[in-house]
Amino acid sequence: MKVSVIGCGYLGAVHAAAMAELGHDVVGIDVDENKVAMLASGKAPFFEPGLPEILTAGIGSGRLSFTTDMSAVKDAQIHFVAVGTPQKKGEYAADLTFVDAAIESLIPYLSDGDLVAGKSTVPVGTAARLATLIADSGSKALLAWNPEFLREGFAVQDTISPDRLVYGVPGGGEGEKAKELLDEVYAVALSSGTPLVVTDYATAELVKVSANAFLATKISFINAMAEIAESTGADVTRLADAIGFDARIGRRFLNAGVGFGGGCLPKDIRAFTARAEELGRGESVAFLKEVDAINLRRRQKVVDLVVESFGGDVFGKRVAVLGLAFKPDSDDIRDSPALDVAAKLKGLGADVIATDPEAISNAEKTHPQLVYTPDIAVALTGADAVVVVTEWKHFRDLVPADAAKLVKRAYVIDGRNCLDPVAWRSAGWEYRGLGRP
Numbered sequence: 001m002k003v004s005v006i007g008c009g010y011l012g013a014v015h016a017a018a019m020a021e022l023g024h025d026v027v028g029i030d031v032d033e034n035k036v037a038m039l040a041s042g043k044a045p046f047f048e049p050g051l052p053e054i055l056t057a058g059i060g061s062g063r064l065s066f067t068t069d070m071s072a073v074k075d076a077q078i079h080f081v082a083v084g085t086p087q088k089k090g091e092y093a094a095d096l097t098f099v100d101a102a103i104e105s106l107i108p109y110l111s112d113g114d115l116v117a118g119k120s121t122v123p124v125g126t127a128a129r130l131a132t133l134i135a136d137s138g139s140k141a142l143l144a145w146n147p148e149f150l151r152e153g154f155a156v157q158d159t160i161s162p163d164r165l166v167y168g169v170p171g172g173g174e175g176e177k178a179k180e181l182l183d184e185v186y187a188v189a190l191s192s193g194t195p196l197v198v199t200d201y202a203t204a205e206l207v208k209v210s211a212n213a214f215l216a217t218k219i220s221f222i223n224a225m226a227e228i229a230e231s232t233g234a235d236v237t238r239l240a241d242a243i244g245f246d247a248r249i250g251r252r253f254l255n256a257g258v259g260f261g262g263g264c265l266p267k268d269i270r271a272f273t274a275r276a277e278e279l280g281r282g283e284s285v286a287f288l289k290e291v292d293a294i295n296l297r298r299r300q301k302v303v304d305l306v307v308e309s310f311g312g313d314v315f316g317k318r319v320a321v322l323g324l325a326f327k328p329d330s331d332d333i334r335d336s337p338a339l340d341v342a343a344k345l346k347g348l349g350a351d352v353i354a355t356d357p358e359a360i361s362n363a364e365k366t367h368p369q370l371v372y373t374p375d376i377a378v379a380l381t382g383a384d385a386v387v388v389v390t391e392w393k394h395f396r397d398l399v400p401a402d403a404a405k406l407v408k409r410a411y412v413i414d415g416r417n418c419l420d421p422v423a424w425r426s427a428g429w430e431y432r433g434l435g436r437p
């Protein structure tokens with residue numbers, strides 16, 4: 001099929017390359033000339049395992065191209081809208097400027113029977129409004145809402161073989177037609193048995209935000225248990241193992257630690273709260289404010305543990321911060337708990353040296369006040385405390401006895417509960433986990 005993807009950020013770039021990998025002819029459109037130039041030369045503008053390979057393959061096959069010229073969409077039959085919906089400055093609500101601008105600039109190039117498939121995460125009610133906008137322009141193009149559930153680090157795999165597909169479509173014949181086109185574009189996934197939910201716009205929009213709200217709640221639930229564990233001497237990691245054996249609960253997303261960050265969970269729960277309040281339903285999701293508050297408390301907890309370890313004053317103490325990305329296998333520092341902890345410690349006067357396998361160049365741009373090194377040994381050398389805040393394999397695989405030789409004081413705070421306390425303690429370290437005795 002001929003496909004266009006509007007917005008080549010994280011979601012759009014992966015989606016465009018993955019659609020080409022599936023055999024479609026794809027043009028990716030973005031207003032950012034630098035990004036387009038990078039993508040067109042087969043380079044990924046961010047770290048994502050597997051993406052450079054499928055970009056190069058797509059471009060080499062002639063099935064994938066990138067441009068800033070919107071008119072390039074006119075041969076395509078399906079137009080995926082994958083622009084960002086960031087949190088508005090100083091507010092909880094999502095900023096829909098980019099979605100609205102994308103639809104408006106797309107409208108003049110739409111042919112009758114084309115399908116506009118929204119992928120961006122939007123407040124419920126947006127798709128219906130955009131469908132009206134398209135119809136009012138006189139266009140006979142269709143609109144579907146087709147949320148994605150990709151995880152950074154697994155984005156290629158999650159796009160090519162998703163664990164479910166969701167189509168939000170209008171009623172009647174238009175809905176049938178939209179479904180047919182989406183079935184064709186996702187034929188490979190559907191033929192391998194990917195579950196499909198076909199529903200209305202509002203449900204499709206809500207599936208996405210409620211999935212992320214549920215995941216955020218699950219993480220904050222276990223972090224709340226970590227707080228109780230800290231006051232009782234219990235071990236939240238064993239508690240998570242034990243409750244996780246109940247298939248109704250499940251062990252995934254029960255890792256207590258410094259909490260969730262990234263470009264999705266924090267902003268999505270806030271936007272959901274704002275939208276529910278607009279709908280007069282604020283009380284229905286009021287618990288998400290608590291989910292957010294628990295999450296932010298855990299960042300502060302790590303900072304407090306460091307400060308406490310120095311008897312209340314961290315000024316001039318050398319603290320090695322291991323991790324900057326919001327999670328491993330990513331260079332994304334958006335709302336990263338790791339970077340937040342590093343910045344807070346620096347703000348308290350600590351001599352912070354931070355390391356991360358992929359995220360340093362992004363962190364340097366937003367946090368120039370911090371000192372960075374790509375070398376873990378350099379970060380550890382002379383440290384008075386070590387804080388692990390992103391569970392990269394590089395840190396999990398550290399040999400505690402070797403690390404002990406480099407530091408000035410063998411004190412480690414495991415903000416992700418990803419180290420083996422027994423191994424670290426027996427190598428002479430004072431070990432502190434979160435919610436662990």
Ligand code: UDX
Nearest residue numbers: 148149150151152253254255259260261262264326327
């Ligand atoms: C998330 C959703 O998982 C994905 O389905 C959606 O499409 C986009 O948002 P992502 O932001 O890539 O994906 O990260 P995810 O793997 O969900 O992790 C989010 C945050 O939660 C990370 O900071 C991670 O470290 C943290 N986390 C995750 C925990 O603190 N504990 C856990 O048990 C799991």
